[in-house]
Amino acid sequence: MLRNLAEQREPLVITQNGEAKAVLQDIASFEETQEALTLLKVLALGKLDVEAGRVKSVADVVARLRSKRKTD
Template sequence: MKLTEDIKPVTYMKTRAAELLREVKRSRRPVVITQHGEAQAVVLDVATYEALRDATLLLQLTAQGEEDVQAGRTVPQAEAFARARKRLAQRERQG
């Protein structure tokens, strides 16, 4: 993060929104928007946002899996694959 470039007051966003969006898209760096000297929001390009969202979802799934293991909510691999094959076969018959 470059403090002189990546932190902008809300008035900058109001008066130069198109320019701000072009720069965020080009640099792929987030820009922090401040109001009264305090950070209030972050502007991200869509690709970076989607990557962050996907990474967060993956971490959540991993945490849920760890909780399942700790709680003993697991099945042997062979059983899991058998269940998956059965569901796939049912969908093929329906579709």
């Protein structure tokens, strides 16, 4: 069963009395899903920052990084 999960990369839905109760998937698919969810969360947080006006122009950021580089 585990070999088939890894090869097919299709989740296995486990049912009880005809109702879905759990999902079994290979670790590679699980990790990909977690990475995708993390990226979506970062994008959502970034969108909230933009909506709240917590942004800086690229020119300001570059200038700040250059000034930090000179002091290091």
